[in-house]
Amino acid sequence: xxxxxxxxxxxxxxxxxxxxxxxxxxxxxxxxxxxxxxxxxxxxxxxxxxxxxxxxxxxxxxxxxxxxxxxxxxxxxxxxxxxxxxxxxxxxxxxxxxxxxxx
Amino acid sequence: xxxxxxxxxxxxxxxxxxxxxxxxxxxxxxxxxxxxxxxxxxxxxxxxxxxxxxxxxxxxxxxxxxxxxxxxxxxxxxxxxxxxxxxxxxxxxxxxxxxxxxxxxxxxxxxxxxxxxxxxxxxxxxxxxxxxxxxxxxxxxxxxxxxxxxxxxxxxxxxxxxxxxxxxxxxxxxxxxxxxxxxxxxxxxxxxxxxxxxxxxxxxxxxxxxxxxxxxxxxxxxxxxxxxxxxxxxxxxxxxxxxxxxxxxxxxxxxxxxxxxxxxxxxxxxxxxxxxxxxxxxxxxxxxxxxxxxxxxxxxxxxxxxxxxxxxxxxxxxxxxxxxxxxxxxxxxxxxxxxxxxxxxxxxxxxxxxxxxxxxxxxxxxxxxxxxxxxxxxxxxxxxxxxxxxxxxxxxxxxxxxxxxxxxxxxxxxxxxxxxxxxxxxxxxxxxxxxxxxxxxxxxxxxxxxxxxxxxxxxxxxxxxxxxxxxxxxx
Numbered sequence: 071x072x073x074x075x076x077x078x079x080x081x082x083x084x085x086x087x088x089x090x091x092x093x094x095x096x097x098x099x100x101x102x103x104x105x106x107x108x109x110x111x112x113x114x115x116x117x118x119x120x121x122x123x124x125x126x127x128x129x130x131x132x133x134x135x136x137x138x139x140x141x142x143x144x145x146x147x148x149x150x151x152x153x154x155x156x157x158x159x160x161x162x163x164x165x166x167x168x169x170x171x172x173x
Numbered sequence: 174x175x176x177x178x179x180x181x182x183x184x185x186x187x188x189x190x191x192x193x194x195x196x197x198x199x200x201x202x203x204x205x206x207x208x209x210x211x212x213x214x215x216x217x218x219x220x221x222x223x224x225x226x227x228x229x230x231x232x233x234x235x236x237x238x239x240x241x242x243x244x245x246x247x248x249x250x251x252x253x254x255x256x257x258x259x260x261x262x263x264x265x266x267x268x269x270x271x272x273x274x275x276x277x278x279x280x281x282x283x284x285x286x287x288x289x290x291x292x293x294x295x296x297x298x299x300x301x302x303x304x305x306x307x308x309x310x311x312x313x314x315x316x317x318x319x320x321x322x323x324x325x326x327x328x329x330x331x332x333x334x335x336x337x338x339x340x341x342x343x344x345x346x347x348x349x350x351x352x353x354x355x356x357x358x359x360x361x362x363x364x365x366x367x368x369x370x371x372x373x374x375x376x377x378x379x380x381x382x383x384x385x386x387x388x389x390x391x392x393x394x395x396x397x398x399x400x401x402x403x404x405x406x407x408x409x410x411x412x413x414x415x416x417x418x419x420x421x422x423x424x425x426x427x428x429x430x431x432x433x434x435x436x437x438x439x440x441x442x443x444x445x446x447x448x449x450x451x452x453x454x455x456x457x458x459x460x461x462x463x464x465x466x467x468x469x470x471x472x473x474x475x476x477x478x479x480x481x482x483x484x485x486x487x488x489x490x491x492x493x494x495x496x497x498x499x500x501x502x503x504x505x506x507x508x509x510x511x512x513x514x515x516x517x518x519x520x521x522x523x524x525x526x527x528x529x530x531x532x533x534x535x536x537x538x539x540x541x542x543x544x545x546x547x548x549x550x551x552x553x554x555x556x557x558x559x560x561x562x563x564x565x566x567x568x569x570x571x572x573x574x575x576x577x578x579x580x581x582x583x584x585x586x587x588x589x590x591x592x593x594x595x596x597x598x599x600x601x602x603x604x605x606x607x608x609x610x611x612x613x614x615x616x617x618x619x620x621x622x623x624x625x626x627x628x629x630x631x632x633x634x635x636x637x638x639x640x641x642x643x644x645x646x647x648x
Contacts, residue, residue, distance in 0.1 A: 089343070093336070103336075110343050110346065112347075113343060113346040113347050113349075116350035116354070117350050120354040121353075124357065130301070130358065131353060134304075134359065137304070137305060141342075144308070145312060148335060149339075152319055152335060153332070156332060159328065168329045171329065171399075171400050
């Protein structure tokens with residue numbers, strides 16, 4: 071028996087909003103980064119599922135997923151570089167410490 | 174696959190050649206030639222701009238319609254190029270000092286890569302290419318914001334910019350995925366013919382607008398703007414506030430017009446509310462800013478609201494006035510940032526109250542700053558007045574009552590904005606100070622960029638040929 075595709079969408083929806091929650095609630099920058107990855111991966115699931123179940127004739131969704139994964143990897147690389155730079159300068163990666171510019 | 178299609182992308186290919194040449198120059202030239210890198214970058218980009226302006230380009234549609242380039246895209250790219258050249262001239266005196274010397278190659282190459290991403294974003298007719306262009310523009314931008322990596326302001330701004338950029342991309346991607354689920358295609362024209370105003374589509378369009386709102390710093394997605402603009406190096410801020418905003422506005426217009434055009438115009442209502450909020454909130458918060466870069470950040474938020482007015486009109490006049498507004502905004506804002514940057518480099522001062530009595534010691538810089546403020550506020554006969562005039566005209570032209578109200582609110586806001594722009598002028602000309610900023614001896618590059626932008630502010634409005642030229646290209 072095949073799993074109806076609505077369940078995939080529920081999983082991806084839960085993943086996405088778990089990511090949104092983590093992005094808002096977490097204070098560690100690595101945790102924020104993980105939350106962002108969760109959101110991007112939820113979207114990848116969406117694209118793959120729509121393509122597989124609704125439009126199996128073309129490959130657009132799969133290709134979008136591939137490109138999105140590559141972009142997410144690039145984004146992680148830059149984020150890690152910035153986080154390491156912050157760690158070198160202030161010896162921790164809590165986002166609370168990034169408040170020097172408040173008026 | 175037909176590889177000859179790559180040659181059809183004239184603008185992108187020539188820009189890639191510029192990037193590769195600069196990269197080779199930066200990597201292999203002997204270290205004593207490094208100081209000629211800025212002038213090389215400016216020259217190469219200038220040649221490329223001339224090629225775009227006077228080369229013979231046909232309207233093309235490549236890769237199965239994923240990429241289009243007509244005369245409208247061409248003129249948009251030329252406008253962005255002009256802005257980038259001005260930023261490069263401004264940057265030339267910044268990359269000379271200290272720490273930045275070893276990173277000047279990175280600065281120029283990364284900036285040009287973001288420009289390449291914006292080219293793709295504006296020429297895209299498919300969400301995949303649009304997304305790739307957007308990320309090509311915004312990821313190197315993060316590295317640029319963090320380029321002064323030992324200053325807390327710089328890396329703090331970079332972290333905020335990156336996290337907000339990726340968050341907004343994720344929102345936008347979720348919107349795109351639902352649009353793909355509903356219509357089964359990623360091509361704008363395919364979406365346009367399949368889209369209907371179902372609840373899922375409306376959710377998708379709203380998510381997409383939210384994502385683009387972050388990039389364009391529209392209220393209520395503007396919270397990152399002030400911190401990032403303040404923390405980034407001044408040169409990067411001026412690039413971020415004009416070029417990337419202009420490109421995003423044009424690409425946004427293309428998506429709304431070509432892809433969501435008919436979805437019972439749900440987006441029109443959303444944009445209506447966003448524009449009113451953006452202009453008003455941007456103005457009200459700008460009044461209480463002390464730091465000149467934060468001040469310009471909020472001013473740029475409200476200017477983004479005015480730029481969005483061009484989208485609402487949905488016709489050739491709207492597109493023309495949007496491009497014209499971006500062009501004028503490039504000149505006015507870069508003039509303001511060039512003066513602020515020169516003062517920051519010479520004295521390290523960034524507060525508006527530090528500008529008290531500036532006219533006594535630095536009359537030329539003060540006059541340039543004053544003209545920039547007049548142009549941003551829209552005082553005739555400077556260019557800012559004409560750009561606001563055309564953008565209001567294009568919105569009024571649609572003739573609906575709602576649009577009249579929108580333009581009326583925008584007009585009221587122009588008066589509010591006059592107040593805070595004149596605060597800067599008042600500090601420079603009317604106030605006296607015990608210890609005004611000492612006379613600044615600025616170098617040739619700063620003089621050049623201030624001179625060119627001031628000339629632009631004065632001439633762009635009076636030379637009506639410019640608007641007609643853009644209109645002729647867009648139509």
